[in-house]
Amino acid sequence: MKLSRRGFLIGAGLVGGGLVIGFRLKGSAPVPGVREGSFQPNAYLQITPDDNVIFQMARAEMGQGVYHGMTTIIAEELDIDPARVEVELAGVHPGFALAMGQLTGGSMSVAMGWEPLRNAGALARALLVAAAASRWGVDRDRVETEDGVVSNRNTGEKLRYGDLVEDARAMDPDVDFVLKDPADFRWIGREAPRIDGYLKSTGKAIFGMDVSLPGLKTAVVLRPPQFGGQVRSWNADTVRELPGVIQAFEIHTGIAIVADSYWEARQAAGNTHVEWDKGPLAGLDSEKIRKELLQGLEAPEPHEVVDEGDTATAFAGARQLLDAVYMAPFLPHSTMEPQNATALVRGESCEMWVPSQAPDMTRAVVAFFTGLRQEAITIHSTLLGGGFGRRGYVDFAGEAAVIAQKIPDVPIKVIWSREDDMQHDYYRPASCHGIKGALDADGRLVAWEHRVVSSSIFKGLAPNMAMTALPAFVPSRMAESIGRSAGDLIDQWDPMTSEGAHIPYAVPNIKVSQVLSEQGIPVGFWRSVGNSHTAFVAESFMDEMAHAALADPVKFRRTYLTDKPRHLAVLNLAVEKSGWGNAPPGRYQGVAVHECFRSFVAMVVEVTVSGSDYAVERVVAAVDCGLAVNPNIVRAQVESSIVYGLTAAIKDPITIEDGAVRQSNFHDAPVLRINEAPRMEVYIVDSVEAPTGIGEPGLPPLAPALANALFAATGQRLRELPLRLA
Amino acid sequence: MTTFQLNGQSVSVEVAADTPLLWVLRDHLQLTGTKFGCGAGLCGACTVLIDGQAGRSCTLPVVEIEGRSVTTIEGLGGDHPVQQAWVEGSVAQCGYCQTGQILGVVSLLGQNPHPDDAAIKTALSGNICRCGAYQDIIRAVHVAAGRMPPQAAEHDKEETV
Numbered sequence: 079m080k081l082s083r084r085g086f087l088i089g090a091g092l093v094g095g096g097l098v099i100g101f102r103l104k105g106s107a108p109v110p111g112v113r114e115g116s117f118q119p120n121a122y123l124q125i126t127p128d129d130n131v132i133f134q135m136a137r138a139e140m141g142q143g144v145y146h147g148m149t150t151i152i153a154e155e156l157d158i159d160p161a162r163v164e165v166e167l168a169g170v171h172p173g174f175a176l177a178m179g180q181l182t183g184g185s186m187s188v189a190m191g192w193e194p195l196r197n198a199g200a201l202a203r204a205l206l207v208a209a210a211a212s213r214w215g216v217d218r219d220r221v222e223t224e225d226g227v228v229s230n231r232n233t234g235e236k237l238r239y240g241d242l243v244e245d246a247r248a249m250d251p252d253v254d255f256v257l258k259d260p261a262d263f264r265w266i267g268r269e270a271p272r273i274d275g276y277l278k279s280t281g282k283a284i285f286g287m288d289v290s291l292p293g294l295k296t297a298v299v300l301r302p303p304q305f306g307g308q309v310r311s312w313n314a315d316t317v318r319e320l321p322g323v324i325q326a327f328e329i330h331t332g333i334a335i336v337a338d339s340y341w342e343a344r345q346a347a348g349n350t351h352v353e354w355d356k357g358p359l360a361g362l363d364s365e366k367i368r369k370e371l372l373q374g375l376e377a378p379e380p381h382e383v384v385d386e387g388d389t390a391t392a393f394a395g396a397r398q399l400l401d402a403v404y405m406a407p408f409l410p411h412s413t414m415e416p417q418n419a420t421a422l423v424r425g426e427s428c429e430m431w432v433p434s435q436a437p438d439m440t441r442a443v444v445a446f447f448t449g450l451r452q453e454a455i456t457i458h459s460t461l462l463g464g465g466f467g468r469r470g471y472v473d474f475a476g477e478a479a480v481i482a483q484k485i486p487d488v489p490i491k492v493i494w495s496r497e498d499d500m501q502h503d504y505y506r507p508a509s510c511h512g513i514k515g516a517l518d519a520d521g522r523l524v525a526w527e528h529r530v531v532s533s534s535i536f537k538g539l540a541p542n543m544a545m546t547a548l549p550a551f552v553p554s555r556m557a558e559s560i561g562r563s564a565g566d567l568i569d570q571w572d573p574m575t576s577e578g579a580h581i582p583y584a585v586p587n588i589k590v591s592q593v594l595s596e597q598g599i600p601v602g603f604w605r606s607v608g609n610s611h612t613a614f615v616a617e618s619f620m621d622e623m624a625h626a627a628l629a630d631p632v633k634f635r636r637t638y639l640t641d642k643p644r645h646l647a648v649l650n651l652a653v654e655k656s657g658w659g660n661a662p663p664g665r666y667q668g669v670a671v672h673e674c675f676r677s678f679v680a681m682v683v684e685v686t687v688s689g690s691d692y693a694v695e696r697v698v699a700a701v702d703c704g705l706a707v708n709p710n711i712v713r714a715q716v717e718s719s720i721v722y723g724l725t726a727a728i729k730d731p732i733t734i735e736d737g738a739v740r741q742s743n744f745h746d747a748p749v750l751r752i753n754e755a756p757r758m759e760v761y762i763v764d765s766v767e768a769p770t771g772i773g774e775p776g777l778p779p780l781a782p783a784l785a786n787a788l789f790a791a792t793g794q795r796l797r798e799l800p801l802r803l804a
Numbered sequence: 805m806t807t808f809q810l811n812g813q814s815v816s817v818e819v820a821a822d823t824p825l826l827w828v829l830r831d832h833l834q835l836t837g838t839k840f841g842c843g844a845g846l847c848g849a850c851t852v853l854i855d856g857q858a859g860r861s862c863t864l865p866v867v868e869i870e871g872r873s874v875t876t877i878e879g880l881g882g883d884h885p886v887q888q889a890w891v892e893g894s895v896a897q898c899g900y901c902q903t904g905q906i907l908g909v910v911s912l913l914g915q916n917p918h919p920d921d922a923a924i925k926t927a928l929s930g931n932i933c934r935c936g937a938y939q940d941i942i943r944a945v946h947v948a949a950g951r952m953p954p955q956a957a958e959h960d961k962e963e964t965v
């Protein structure tokens with residue numbers, strides 16, 4: 079593949095929604111973190127005269143492995159061992175924006191970064207080659223590179239990349255460059271230890287929680303237990319006198335207590351007596367929410383998401399009809415690192431250190447709450463102790479900035495307790511699903527209807543999105559209200575909670591519809607988003623249809639996947655590796671297959687049952703995520719999704735009582751532990767397709783495959799998460 | 805004032821006696837490798853070695869370690885066999901729980917140099933990994949067990965008596 083830089087700029091500009099990815103150097107604000115005297119062919123890369131290669135990694139590293147993966151991609155084309163690249167977590171700059179600005183989500187980092195990063199690496203390499211060729215007075219094709227060294231084919235002379243910095247800086251950047259033939263990849267597609275492994279195994283990794291600055295003070299915030307609640311009164315005078323307390327005051331989310339250390343702030347919080355106004359959600363509980371969701375099944379005019387063929391006629395002429403209701407609860411993210419952020423306000427400017435999935439949104443939200451100009455706000459990114467969607471919301475950063483604004487020139491770190499984190503999350507929405515299927519006289523699946531009832535993720539996010547995406551001259555209050563109206567405008571439809579409901583099966587009549595039912599509980603992206611519940615419902619119900627048709631669940635699925643080769647391939651691989659149909663005595667199997675964020679995953683789950691208890695013994699997953707850039711990370715991410723998905727499928731969820739979350743810590747909102755983790759096997763389909771994401775797609779098939787295995791074992795069809803046998 | 809051995813050095817801190825060791829380490833001694841996960845003894849992110857044995861620093865008032873010996877992740881040095889196994893095996897995902905996991909494993913191998921899967925699971929059942937790196941953890945423990953110098957294992961054992 080041969081590209082000229084000019085041609086590439088045009089192409090990349092389209093992908094980036096008008097922005098030139100990674101190349102926007104001239105005419106815009108300087109890229110953060112630039113070294114004096116370095117060769118900087120684009121926003122991502124710098125090579126210093128002392129031969130350091132620095133990569134500005136502009137995605138949130140939260141465990142999913144972009145630190146290693148994106149470095150591998152750019153280093154491959156630059157032709158240097160990724161382990162030799164110094165990775166810096168990038169701040170906010172238009173040159174770093176991909177499809178959703180700088181939001182890390184939707185398992186898109188490697189998928190969206192693949193081309194721009196390869197191009198950025200290849201262009202840098204081409205400039206180094208050109209610089210060497212002109213220094214040696216030879217043709218460019220007499221110059222080759224290997225692992226950070228340029229050599230002269232005629233003379234055997236060698237130079238390190240760093241030796242060429244001066245010359246490369248002087249080159250006309252408009253050179254032709256060629257991408258590597260995938261057959262020549264040295265690092266992409268190979269197993270290698272993660273380059274962030276050492277930092278993360280020695281305590282040297284700096285998460286938001288670990289940011290330390292001279293004179294730093296710690297703040298905790300007491301928030302109303304009820305969503306939408308307000309402070310009525312509190313013992314402010316007493317609190318301000320407590321040991322270590324520097325200041326205590328009200329902010330937009332509650333009462334902030336600032337102290338010399340976390341423990342002092344937390345102790346003071348324990349001695350703060352607040353009378354809360356419970357607000358509009360007082361009296362709301364899970365039972366009531368459940369009833370409201372169920373009512374959504376009867377709502378007269380749902381939003382139609384998919385309408386293919388004519389389901390009504392097909393149902394009327396069917397031999398057999400199945401009709402079921404499925405439910406899924408609210409779930410917390412429970413990132414291992416509780417939410418936190420650090421802010422330092424000086425005059426009209428603000429510097430922040432934030433473990434966020436969206437540094438650009440962080441900046442916009444901070445501007446909104448502080449009234450400071452976006453350009454006056456600097457965001458330093460840190461590592462994230464888990465994200466799973468939670469850190470796409472940056473409420474904690476808004477708190478830190480507002481508190482710091484009241485105590486200028488003093489760095490303030492807001493630290494949430496686990497209880498704060500559990501009770502003030504943006505939960506996976508609770509949902510209710512009405513689903514219907516029809517078999518014709520020949521036992522063929524001819525019609526399928528799925529109605530999703532839940533609250534909207536998009537509505538809550540729209541104001542932040544508007545503030546981030548609209549040009550800086552739009553005042554943030556105006557942008558916020560534009561976003562709010564946009565959220566209301568789309569009315570009954572939320573593409574995020576209904577995604578994944580459109581089944582891949584060749585069924586002539588399909589209808590997917592959606593009803594939004596708002597209860598006021600904050601909801602948000604939760605690993606795999608809508609897929610986390612739609613796949614549970616659709617793949618469980620597919621099993622119900624198979625049993626109704628007296629067919630083997632695998633054969634039944636295959637019948638309708640003949641024009642879906644990638645679904646079929648993962649299904650067949652999982653079936654083969656699991657020994658489908660030949661489970662050892664006492665073990666029962668269930669299967670599911672699902673496409674999520676353009677990756678395909680099939681799973682076979684094996685269970686044992688004793689009375690109403692069951693154990694998940696083994697999970698076999700087959701995945702197709704295109705070319706696996708780092709196969710070991712792909713495997714780890716699928717295992718991670720299985721464990722995360724199992725917590726969701728079997729552990730107690732979040733419940734609401736009197737407008738507040740009842741659970742508070744890992745004792746009553748438990749997560750899967752090592753002694754409960756099944757044996758996991760992950761098989762990756764060989765692929766030459768461009769890579770797609772793998773941080774989330776391993777999650778959706780787990781719950782339905784488990785429910786299907788429990789059905790095979792007991793004949794009980796469990797239609798509600800978490801899965802409990804009678 | 806509380807005085808104890810921290811990573812081989814004697815340290816004294818002047819903080820309220822009920823301050824948990826975790827916050828003394830993080831806020832007063834600037835050792836941030838020990839993590840805050842739950843503050844309630846439920847997750848193991850704050851695991852340190854106290855006289856060679858894994859313990860939860862978030863619920864341990866600093867006065868209780870007067871005169872005792874504490875090892876944090878910073879005290880392992882970086883090339884401890886368990887850390888090496890962790891790096892080679894790419895165990896860490898987000899990494900937030902891993903310093904606690906590693907110290908849990910060092911403690912385990914001190915008592916049981918060749919644990920089987922069941923023993924590993926029992927020993928680490930108090931250490932949550934929300935990223936679900938459990939299978940890689942088990943794999944890496946076996947690798948580390950095969951490499952622990954016998955003296956090191958003995959040494960840790962002695963410390964616990």
Ligand code: FES
Nearest residue numbers: 841842847848862
């Ligand atoms: S922070 Fe100590 S056990 Fe969770």
Ligand code: FES
Nearest residue numbers: 898899933934935
């Ligand atoms: S690696 Fe993220 S919590 Fe364990």
